[in-house]
Amino acid sequence: xxxxxxxxxxxxxxxxxxxxxxxxxxxxxxxxxxxxxxxxxxxxxxxxxxxxxxxxxxxxxxxxxxxxxxxxxxxxxxxxxxxxxxxxxxxxxxxxxxxxxxxxxxxxxxxxxxxxxxxxxxxxxxxxxxxxx
Amino acid sequence: xxxxxxxxxxxxxxxxxxxxxxxxxxxxxxxxxxxxxxxxxxxxxxxxxxxxxxxxxxxxxxxxxxxxxxxxxxxxxxxxxxxxxxxxxxxxxxxxxxxxxxxxxxxxxxxxxxxxxxxxxxxxxxxxxxxxxxxxxxxxxxxxxxxxxxxxxxxxxxxxxxxxxxxxxxxxxxxxxxxxxxxxxxxxxxxxxxxxxxxxxxxxxxxxxxxxxxxxxxxxxxxxxxxxxxxxxxxxxxxxxxxxxxxxxxxxxxxxxxxxxxxxxxxxxxxxxxxxxxxxxxxxxxxxxxxxxxxxxxxxxxxxxxxxxxxxxxxxxx
Numbered sequence: 001x002x003x004x005x006x007x008x009x010x011x012x013x014x015x016x017x018x019x020x021x022x023x024x025x026x027x028x029x030x031x032x033x034x035x036x037x038x039x040x041x042x043x044x045x046x047x048x049x050x051x052x053x054x055x056x057x058x059x060x061x062x063x064x065x066x067x068x069x070x071x072x073x074x075x076x077x078x079x080x081x082x083x084x085x086x087x088x089x090x091x092x093x094x095x096x097x098x099x100x101x102x103x104x105x106x107x108x109x110x111x112x113x114x115x116x117x118x119x120x121x122x123x124x125x126x127x128x129x130x131x132x133x
Numbered sequence: 134x135x136x137x138x139x140x141x142x143x144x145x146x147x148x149x150x151x152x153x154x155x156x157x158x159x160x161x162x163x164x165x166x167x168x169x170x171x172x173x174x175x176x177x178x179x180x181x182x183x184x185x186x187x188x189x190x191x192x193x194x195x196x197x198x199x200x201x202x203x204x205x206x207x208x209x210x211x212x213x214x215x216x217x218x219x220x221x222x223x224x225x226x227x228x229x230x231x232x233x234x235x236x237x238x239x240x241x242x243x244x245x246x247x248x249x250x251x252x253x254x255x256x257x258x259x260x261x262x263x264x265x266x267x268x269x270x271x272x273x274x275x276x277x278x279x280x281x282x283x284x285x286x287x288x289x290x291x292x293x294x295x296x297x298x299x300x301x302x303x304x305x306x307x308x309x310x311x312x313x314x315x316x317x318x319x320x321x322x323x324x325x326x327x328x329x330x331x332x333x334x335x336x337x338x339x340x341x342x343x344x345x346x347x348x349x350x351x352x353x354x355x356x357x358x359x360x361x362x363x364x365x366x367x368x369x370x371x372x373x374x375x376x377x378x379x380x381x382x383x384x385x386x387x388x389x390x391x392x393x394x395x396x397x398x399x400x401x402x403x404x405x406x407x408x409x410x411x412x413x414x415x416x417x418x419x420x421x422x423x424x425x426x427x428x429x430x431x432x433x434x435x436x437x438x439x440x441x442x443x444x445x446x447x448x449x450x451x
Contacts, residue, residue: 033441057287087275088284112267 002028003035003054003066004085009110013053016116023123032069048078050130051123055110056086071100079133081126083119085110104129145187151179219399226396234277242269282344290343290370297351298368305369309336334433336372342429345404346370346379349412352397353381353423360385363420372431376410379425387416401425 002017002025004010010028017025027049029035035052052073056066070082082101087110106122108114246265278284279296286293290310298304338346350368357363363385371378394402398414405412405425412425 033445057284088279111271112263 001025001035001049001052003030003032003052004028005030005055009055009085013119016119017053017123019116020120020123023120032066048073048080050079051081051083051127053083053119053123054085056084057088070105074101074104079130081105081123081130083108083122083126087111103133145183145190149183216399219396220403223396223400223403231277234273238273239269242273283347286340286343286347290338290346293343293347294350294368297347297354301366302354303365303367305367307370307372309334309372310338310370334435336431337434337437339429339432342377342408342427345407345427346377349379349401349404349425350381352401353425356397356423357381357383357385357421362386375428375431377427377429379427380422382417382420382422384420386420388414388421 002010002013004013010030014025014028017023027035032054052070054066054069066084066086070080070084073080073082082105084105084107086107104126106126108118108122242265246262246269249262249265283293283296285296291306294304294306354366354368357366360383363383365384367380367382369378369380369382392414394414398412401412401423405427408427408429410426410428412423414421414423416422
């Protein structure tokens, strides 16, 4: 699942995930709030992905940041890998998250040089780490 | 001659006494009509004089009060003019800086990109253009946008300040504002009412006030750093009774006598006043301290999460 409020990047991520046979992308959401209340098709059941790709900073979620959200998912017992994207330097933004979660996540800098391969590799590595836990 | 209050009272009393005596004389001593008239004339004269004195006394008081108020108004007016001048100066400096940056850095880099596109040459490589655009984006635009408003402030004040303060600056932040407090996101994420009850009252600062705090600290630190004698700067932010208190202390040289506020301190005053607060700069035993306060209506994480959950429940999503 992708949580990203920038429509261009949202489209890019959806295309990248769609190009991989290993990935069954299920949803694209513009905010954490939308994602939290997403339901499985035709059911009342919440569907959580194996890997969540999201931006650390989202204008649509002024109270919550991506790292805190990912941390909350882990604390609630969900086995979800996380790929965090950020246009600000990632070190400080992920400090507390990194300390609490040594495995099952990757951080990528959002810029024009980020390649589809980098994103896909991050997703695969995170998924593999989560499987091993 | 300016008459004092006591003297006026004394004279007034004397005239009243004289008047009373004269009236007595008129009533008891006058033997005929002309005698009585003479005495009455004197009484009237005395009475009018007393009245005149009393009136001038009242008028003098009114004039004094009016003069005092006019003086106060003039003083406030001068202060306002001075503040407006400083604000205009700040606005001018900011525009000059942004204009200089746009003209100097951004424009020149864009011209370089355009030149490369117009004269590609035989071995033109599009990645050269991409590199130029990246350089403009990351090294110029991003740097300035971060200076104007750090994106990390959207996440939290603590994170925004983390980018501003180097390792040589000690920061103490109230638990209610720091990252260590429960952000409430677990309750929201887990859709758990019981977890919501455990959410503490961490405060969510509106971006405007977070930015004001950031700018106050930024300006204060810039001022401290101008002094070569400074080796230590401490920043403390506390919250008490709907007021945020900021304190920036340095161990550098003290303020000289007759020290005047420059643009940076004027800005600090503006940001404090924006939120009904003020600031003070004074010497300490070993340096200088700046204290600023800002008032605000606190919103807690619990309130925000509760509102989000209520909205979700109303849409039958919870």
